[in-house]
Amino acid sequence: MKNGKEGVAREIMMGSPVTLKPEDSLDLANDVISLGRIRHIPVVDEGRLVGILTERDLIGTAASQIFGLKQKNKSALLKSVSIKEIMKKRVVTAAPDTPIKEIARLMAEKKIGCVPIVSDGALTGLVTTTDVLRYVQDLG
Amino acid sequence: MTLPARTGKFTGIKVVDVMTANPLTVKAEESVGLADELMAENNIRQIPVLAGRELIGIVTDRDVRAFLSDTLLPDPEAREKALKTPLGEIMTTEPIYLAPDDELEEALELLIEQKFGAIPVLDEAEGLVGIVSYVDVLRCFLDRLREDKL
Numbered sequence: 001m002k003n004g005k006e007g008v009a010r011e012i013m014m015g016s017p018v019t020l021k022p023e024d025s026l027d028l029a030n031d032v033i034s035l036g037r038i039r040h041i042p043v044v045d046e047g048r049l050v051g052i053l054t055e056r057d058l059i060g061t062a063a064s065q066i067f068g069l070k071q072k073n074k075s076a077l078l079k080s081v082s083i084k085e086i087m088k089k090r091v092v093t094a095a096p097d098t099p100i101k102e103i104a105r106l107m108a109e110k111k112i113g114c115v116p117i118v119s120d121g122a123l124t125g126l127v128t129t130t131d132v133l134r135y136v137q138d139l140g
Numbered sequence: 141m142t143l144p145a146r147t148g149k150f151t152g153i154k155v156v157d158v159m160t161a162n163p164l165t166v167k168a169e170e171s172v173g174l175a176d177e178l179m180a181e182n183n184i185r186q187i188p189v190l191a192g193r194e195l196i197g198i199v200t201d202r203d204v205r206a207f208l209s210d211t212l213l214p215d216p217e218a219r220e221k222a223l224k225t226p227l228g229e230i231m232t233t234e235p236i237y238l239a240p241d242d243e244l245e246e247a248l249e250l251l252i253e254q255k256f257g258a259i260p261v262l263d264e265a266e267g268l269v270g271i272v273s274y275v276d277v278l279r280c281f282l283d284r285l286r287e288d289k290l
Binding site: 055105130 | 244248
């Protein structure tokens with residue numbers, strides 16, 4: 001495509017995203033999201049992508065589950081719930097050689113903020129809207 | 141030395157060409173619970189806050205969720221009270237905004253560097269006329285690709 005590049009996911013993806021395991025507890029996710037100022041964390045089990053946790057899931061869905069529990073503080077509540085109970089299991093993914101325009105289309109149509117990049121079932125990277133917008137900016 | 145004129149592929153595209161016109165708005169005295177519902181129902185993450193026609197703030201899903209997460213108590217009364225809190229207490233005041241005639245590149249810069257999800261668009265005479273989000277910019281990018289202008 002432009003600049004001798006093909007315009008595919010691997011050129012703009014973050015190669016080693018922060019990940020969590022399904023058994024990790026929500027308080028760990030909370031720390032990662034607040035300290036890292038990130039909104040999406042892929043959930044990986046033995047190298048394979050099994051879900052994604054967004055800031056929205058963490059606060060929204062977690063809250064409704066937590067209300068049923070009789071515990072005293074937020075930290076204890078978050079510790080008692082594991083990621084696999086909250087994560088989205090149906091994740092929109094793409095391959096390293098998926099065209100960036102296809103990823104842009106997925107993000108615009110589905111209003112999703114990130115697309116994990118998967119190769120043979122293994123997570124190899126993450127593309128966020130910021131990555132795609134930067135690519136668009138560089139084209140201009 | 142004279143710098144060459146910028147001739148980027150998005151030069152000439154204005155914010156007004158890509159923005160979503162007449163966005164949903166709220167008032168400062170309306171509740172956190174209402175903003176939460178509006179965001180969920182309409183799948184949006186930012187709502188401008190108006191006083192009459194004046195833009196006085198913006199509320200994001202992050203503001204709402206951060207506020208509500210502090211009230212994650214197994215106490216329905218505390219949660220009820222939190223949901224009834226006026227948006228004026230949690231909104232971001234003096235939000236950054238764009239003008240309809242600003243270049244799309246300016247919107248891109250703000251979306252990338254400031255990590256804003258969306259930016260209100262203000263017309264001097266008419267007040268708030270739109271909002272421009274990453275989805276609007278991606279749609280413009282896809283349209284330009286389709287028209288083979290990139």
